[in-house]
Amino acid sequence: MIDDLPEGLRARHPVAEDHPKVLAVLEAWWGGLKGAAGARERALLLPRLYFQHFTTTSYLVEQGNGELAAFLVGFLSQTDPEAAYVHFVGVDPALHGRGVGRALYRSFFRLARSHGRRHVHCVTSPQNTASQAFHTRLGFTVSPVRPDYDGPGLDRVTFTRDLA
Amino acid sequence: MIDDLPEGLRARHPVAEDHPKVLAVLEAWWGGLKGAAGARERALLLPRLYFQHFTTTSYLVEQGNGELAAFLVGFLSQTDPEAAYVHFVGVDPALHGRGVGRALYRSFFRLARSHGRRHVHCVTSPQNTASQAFHTRLGFTVSPVRPDYDGPGLDRVTFTRDLA
Numbered sequence: 001m002i003d004d005l006p007e008g009l010r011a012r013h014p015v016a017e018d019h020p021k022v023l024a025v026l027e028a029w030w031g032g033l034k035g036a037a038g039a040r041e042r043a044l045l046l047p048r049l050y051f052q053h054f055t056t057t058s059y060l061v062e063q064g065n066g067e068l069a070a071f072l073v074g075f076l077s078q079t080d081p082e083a084a085y086v087h088f089v090g091v092d093p094a095l096h097g098r099g100v101g102r103a104l105y106r107s108f109f110r111l112a113r114s115h116g117r118r119h120v121h122c123v124t125s126p127q128n129t130a131s132q133a134f135h136t137r138l139g140f141t142v143s144p145v146r147p148d149y150d151g152p153g154l155d156r157v158t159f160t161r162d163l164a
Numbered sequence: 165m166i167d168d169l170p171e172g173l174r175a176r177h178p179v180a181e182d183h184p185k186v187l188a189v190l191e192a193w194w195g196g197l198k199g200a201a202g203a204r205e206r207a208l209l210l211p212r213l214y215f216q217h218f219t220t221t222s223y224l225v226e227q228g229n230g231e232l233a234a235f236l237v238g239f240l241s242q243t244d245p246e247a248a249y250v251h252f253v254g255v256d257p258a259l260h261g262r263g264v265g266r267a268l269y270r271s272f273f274r275l276a277r278s279h280g281r282r283h284v285h286c287v288t289s290p291q292n293t294a295s296q297a298f299h300t301r302l303g304f305t306v307s308p309v310r311p312d313y314d315g316p317g318l319d320r321v322t323f324t325r326d327l328a
Binding site: 019020023037040041043044045046047048049052053054055056057075076077078079080083085087121123148149150151152154156 | 183184187201204205207208209210211212213216217218219220221239240241242243244247249251285287312313314315316318320
C-alpha cells in the first residue's frame with residue numbers, strides 16, 4: 001500500500017475505532033505546541049468524521065506491535081475535480097528523518113493522481129516551522145502567513161504542489 | 165435550488181470568501197453556548213476547507229440585502245457510497261420556526277439521494293437540546309450520549325436518517 005517504509009512498519013487505511021488512538025498520540029508527537037489551547041485545537045481539527053468518511057484517502061502506519069507510527073488524513077475535493085487535500089499528518093518523532101512522512105505523501109500523491117487530481121493542498125500554523133520546511137522539501141510552494149485564514153486568531157500558511 | 169424558503173430569502177452554494185461571514189454569525193446565532201470555549205470550538209469545527217472543497221453539497225441562504233440567514237455544510241462520504249453527512253447547520257434565530265432549517269435539510273436529502281445515498285448522518289453536543297428536538301422532528305433517530313466521541317471531553321449525540 002505504501003512503498004519505501006522502514007522495515008517493520010505496515011500501512012493500512014484507518015477505521016472509526018482508530019480515532020481515539022490517533023488523538024492520544026497527538027500531544028506526545030506535537031510536543032505541546034501552543035500548550036493546552038493547541039491540544040484542544042488539534043483534537044477539534046480531527047473529529048471522528050474523518051475516520052468514518054474519508055478513510056479511503058487516509059493512512060495509518062503501525063509498528064509490528066500495533067503501536068501507531070504515523071498517519072495521514074486526506075480527501076479528494078468534491079468541488080474541484082483536480083484537487084486533493086491533506087488535512088492532517090503526524091509521524092512519531094522517534095521515527096523522524098527516516099522517510100515515513102515522505103512515503104505517506106508519495107502514496108497520497110499517487111492515489112490522488114489515480115483519481116485525476118492535479119494539485120494537492122494543505123495548510124499549517126505559522127508556528128509550525130518544521131512542517132513548513134518538510135513541505136518545501138517535498139516540492140510544495142509555501143504562501144506567506146494568511147492572518148485569520150481559518151477564523152479569528154487562526155492564522156495559517158498554505159501549501160500547494162502540482163502532481164504533474 | 166431550495167424549495168419552500170420564506171419569501172425574500174435566496175439560496176446558493178458557498179465560496180471560500182463566504183467563510184469569514186459564516187464564522188462571524190456563529191456566536192450571535194449560538195447564543196454563546198458553552199462560552200468562549202464553545203466559540204473557539206465552533207470556529208475550529210468549521211475550517212475554511214469546507215468552503216473550498218465541499219461547496220457543491222453545502223448551501224448559504226441570504227436575505228435580499230445579502231445578510232446571512234442560514235447555512236448548511238455537508239458532504240458525501242468518500243468511504244461509504246450510501247452515506248451523506250451534515251457537518252454544520254445554522255439558522256438566524258430571528259427566522260426560527262419558519263421552516264428554513266427544514267428546507268435546507270430537505271434540499272440536502274434530495275441532493276444526497278441524487279448521488280445514490282441512502283442514509284444521512286450528523287452529530288451535535290449533548291447540551292444542544294434544541295438541535296436534538298429539531299432532528300427528531302425531521303425524522304432522525306437520536307443516539308444516547310456518546311462520551312468522548314470526538315475526543316477527550318468532546319461528547320456527542322449522533323443522528324441517522326434513512327432517505328428511503
